[in-house]
Amino acid sequence: MKKEAINVGIVGLGTVGQGVIRVLRENKEFIEQKIFPRKIVLKRIADKDRNKILPESELYKIFTDSTQEVVVDPEIDIIVETIGGFEPARSFIVQALKSGKHVVTANKEVIARAGYEILNLAQENRIYFLFEASVASGIPIIGALSHSLTSYKLKEIIGILNGTTNYILTKMSEEDKEYNEALKEAQKKGYAEADPSKDIDGFDACNKIFILSAIAFRAKIDPDKIYYEGIRNISKLDIQYARELGYTIKLLALAADDGQQLDIKVHPALVPKRHTMANVNGAYNGILLRGEGFGDLTFSGLGAGALPAGSMIVSDIVNIVNNFDNYKNYYSCFKKKEIKDFKKTQSPFYLRIRVKDRPGVLAEIARSFAKNEVSFASVIQKGEAGGIVDIVFLTHRAKEGDVQEALKEVIRLECVEKICSTIRVVEI
Template sequence: MKNNIEIGLLGLGTVGNGIIHILNHHKKELIAKTGATDVSVRKVLVRDLEKQRGENVNKEMVTTKAEDVLDDPNIDLVIEVMGGIDEAKQYIEKALRNKKHIVSANKDLIALHGDELLSLAEENNAEFLYEASVAGGIPILRSLTEGLASDRITKMIGIVNGTTNYMLTKMTKEELGYDEALQQAKDQGFAESDPTADLEGLDAARKMVILARLGFSASVRLDDVYLKGMNAVTAEDIDFGQQLGYTLKLIGIAHRNEEGIEVSVEPVFIPEDHPLASVHDEYNAVYVYGEAVGETMFYGPGAGSLPTATAVVSDVMSVIRQIRLGAATQVNVADKSETVLKKEEDIRAKYFIRLHVRDVAGAFKSLTSVFTSNKVSFEKLIQLPMESEELAEVVMVTHETSRTNFEQIINDIENLDVVETVKSRYRVEGGEADVPEQRDLALV
């Protein structure tokens, strides 16, 4: 039983510094809770030896040679917070082959190569934990694999990208436009200088892949995710949704039923009294449905140096407990049965559609005939006059239909002479929205 735990750290950015802060600041409690006599960072891989470091990092600790960390026999556990894919993967593989336990915050890597790395960890009797890779400070992976372990999870709905949630909150509450909201997110440090992966939903998709794998014990690949970014969202769409009782969020959905699994990331309207609708600003939340437990939700900061570092160090503590128990072997016995993805025609949802329709006799009849011939009715509809007297704004929410049928409907609508343009279309989730009576709507 090893009592003095020594850590190797790959990367010393904001999260790396947060980890060193927590390890030092909470050392007494950390030792008390794990029973270790000491927990310390032995070596840190950095890019620049000369850079000025904080008081807890001395010259002897830093190195630019990965092998100083990966081959040091005194190091029990390697924390990877360097990011990127190829180099990080190579280092983690080497550390695992050297029988070192791994804690990683690298969602890109785990979404792409998680299965492979976990197998390698198992072969080497090493732990591999990655709580920080999804929803920063929220202990959601642990809740899925342990707290709700006895249940059968059927659905997860996640707000797992802080940048887009911050922007959508500003667009909803302060009626900012897309560009203004993005600029504010950058100014506040909630968007990176290149926010493409956030705006296009790729960042959220990586996290949903990790959630779906763990929650469903299934093999889900990034390519399996249906992906639609928030680039086309407008303030008008949000406003029309609100008039119908909905809030727009960039939502990841992972769902399974007897037909298979679906994973998607797209802007989705949810009823404004749904718990996810009150997740504001840069906060994240994951709503989990289990057959037995029903509805639960886990809410907290999705990013940031200290929240992410908390998740990493909590993983470190789990590993230390395992080391101290002399049980440094995962009971990694996930269901290896084949993963079946739902067919497009089995992916069912309600949809919000916004159209500009020519204000001519028979226009409405042509429109409704498209729905009738595709066997879908709509549960809500607003028609509003527009400044141009020749056009009318039509907003509708359909009853549930399949994705293939919905695409057919959109195609048919676009071919109607009376339809000038399909302005926007969104999936609708989370049950029925109540349209407050006092709202001044031209409901048909």
């Protein structure tokens, strides 16, 4: 006889955990239509804060401040992990899987650092470890990659995967705000943490592009070899000059398969204003998938928040319930692949260099770049003649390593005050 009541336990009752509770309760009837004749029963919820404020009084009847109590409960079938961070979340997930419980999480840090190990453990025990909400929150991108886009090989992923940085860059672009001003506004509105470093330094986006690359390219890769860079050094001037040149600046997570190596990286980039990805604004995420056969597919949606993440977690719960007696291994066949040395990657560059305005400056700078096989597509001087001015260069496509070597020489020139900005241009 099939088990009709599937018991769920939630560990971690922050924004996402409470979002899951809200989705389960507010949409109970609609969800049960999807899983009939089964039902989802919220059995236990846990948070280390014993004074946690819950949205409804009856939830206190199933509340505990002991995560362990939920993990070891023999009646619970599915654990939802929304603690966040690497430990103790990883240990709770492993313990739950070893005890035969299915696990759903939104924890990209655990997946990036221990995902292969955890997926192997789940496979050995023929139970589910699902993580749709770990990337782009409300966008069902992992399901698209693992279930839908299985007929042709994917060639490329271009993603705006962090809502915090996209919100900041949008405010800088649309309202002419400086970086620090836009960051404070993002924090005030809840789009940025008190310590926003994981977001603004590119670490969060790095974890997410790792997850997408592993699934899209069926690859076993080392996340520590992915180059990532954030938006701390992007100024209002760069936003303005990029606009004049026909570009918008976005923090992009990029992955491409050349058949031998994977080119995976995260960095700010100039994106042509006419392109769809340049118009993904605010706290929204956007993902472009490029593949053989189906061409370009673009996904866009809210990249954070209680309900977007909560709805994707519930979609994973529904998936498990519908396949409760018919285990399917969604994530296998990971083949080891190398990540291309970042110094060998190529792109055009936007460079802003501050110089003393005098005859021969351009020739001196051009010589250093030419020696390193970097040529210019355009050169624009900004500022009044005779003083300290900025020169904006757009290069032709060049190797990362060659550009960096050229810049080392340029900064030593007597006429150069500062290398203000080095931003890659993405040719979409």
